[in-house]
Amino acid sequence: MGFGRGARRRPVVALLLGILAGGILAGGISACGTAWADPTRFTILYAHSTTELEDVQGRGGIARLATLVRQERAAGGTVLVLHGGQALAPSVLSFYDQGAHVIDLLNGVGIDAMAALNREFHHGDDVLMTRAFEASFPMVVSNAVDRQTGKPLDGLEDRAMLNAGPVRVGVLAATPARTGEITRSPRTDFLPPGPVLARKAKDLRNAGADLVVALTGDSGGTHREVIASGAADIVLYQDRGRVVAVDYDGKTLNATVEPQAAWVLALDVTAETVTKGGATRTVWSSGVRAIDTATVPPDPALDAQAKAYRARLDSMLGMQVGRLDTAIDTRREAVRASENAFANTVADSLREAMEADVALINGGSFRGDRAYAAGTVWTRRDIQTEFPFHDTAVLIEVTGQQLREALEFGVSGIEQLQGRFPHLSNARVTVDASRPPGQRVVALTVGGKPVEPMARFRLATGSYLANGGDGYAMLSTAPRLVDDRDADFVSTILASRIARTGSFAPRLDGRLTVQR
Incomplete structure (x- = not known):
């Protein structure tokens, strides 16, 4: 099932049928300054909101996500793992340790970049900076800056550049502009996400990004603002109540998936460079897989680690x-x-x-x-x-x-x-x-x-x-x-x-x- 550039927007239900049947094809064009041997293939794995220590009805959880990441990488090729954030709150244990156990567990997954959205700010900006220093991966928020310096908060990044073979993938993340209203973050200014992401996406492309991915949530319609900005080629967001949904308008691929890694979204990207009139550009397409983690066993080491945290919590809360x-x-x-x-x-x-x-x-x-x-x-x-x-x-x-x-x-x-x-x-x-x-x-x-x-x-x-x-x-x-x-x-x-x-x-x- 495929789309050409300029294809009419397809209903989500139709797209889901395509996903479950084996993938859809989406295409886009991005500016690029360097050519490489064509074509290049890689996979983006996306999950978000992994707050719970236990799975739900046999699916989801960080331990299953870790196994899936290992399986995908063992199959060969480059796999970029993007976590959509919303993981440091709310949960029962996070009430006591402000999300430290979440970072500890995610450090064992093999994440390449994680969004820091409103729930990451829930415990306050000082705590978030501590969690960011504990993480073995970059935590990204593009529209939140230190009120005094105008720069990213200590330990956090406003963008990330990842390598998928010769393809350079820029990553941005947008938290709702009202995050300051709903969290205790006195040292942080939260900026309108649309204009900020448009500017920083341009900076990423000027720095050599062939593809730009934006991570965001649906609170206050933030995902709609990010999509409307046209900043990113791919927008991955959270939307409560939807198992998986994908939409494509001829320019961007926008997708959401169920939280807690119950389902994980896999984008199988093919990118190639085209040179015309002395200018080089990137042409990309993507198959989409929605992976049900009920079919994935928990990683033994992370499962044992999660059980140790559960035992500690049970002793306090039983x-x-x-x-x-x-x-x-x-x-x-x-x-x-x-x-x-x-x-x-x-x-x-x-x-x-x-x-x-x-x-x-x-x-x-x-x-x-x-x-x-x-x-x-x-x-x-x-x-x-x-x-x-x-x-x-x-x-x-x-x-x-x-x-x-x-x-x-x-x-x-x-x-x-x-x-x-x-x-x-x-x-x-x-x-x-x-x-x-x-x-x-x-x-x-x-x-x-x-x-x-x-x-x-x-x-x-x-x-x-x-x-x-x-x-x-x-x-x-x-x-x-x-x-x-x-x-x-x-x-x-x-x-x-x-x-x-x-x-x-x-x-x-x-x-x-x-x-x-």
């Missing part, structure tokens, strides 16, 4: 906390669009612990993404799975106007299931989602009383939101009554509340009504 007396749902759709029983319990626990008038947490805080049956016995592992972030309780003073502004902002992205979606304690809010963003909160009370603009409230929240995270800038200037250095993690507060009674029964009570 302790039982309490019984769940009602069923709950923490899946993305359940915590980012409507009132949620578990979110109510967390917000109530936070408000009570901080002796606040009202509490506010965001739906993006919950990362378990699962349904729990009544009768489930919760352990610390379950709590850390739901709250893998270092979010410390904070008590701030806000006006009624600030509270309303925060809620308006929180419900402004309901349609996109944004993580900013708010959950409350000791408050009732009615939202009309059919109205324009900024005008959706039609009723708001705290403690049963209507909220006046100049009224003042003690608001309990997490340090992430209190610092303006997820776009909650209106909270970042509020006076601190209890700082994050003087309080517990939100996860610890919840665990303590459950442990006191030995059980908990989250319920809906109508505190958040969304009209559509």
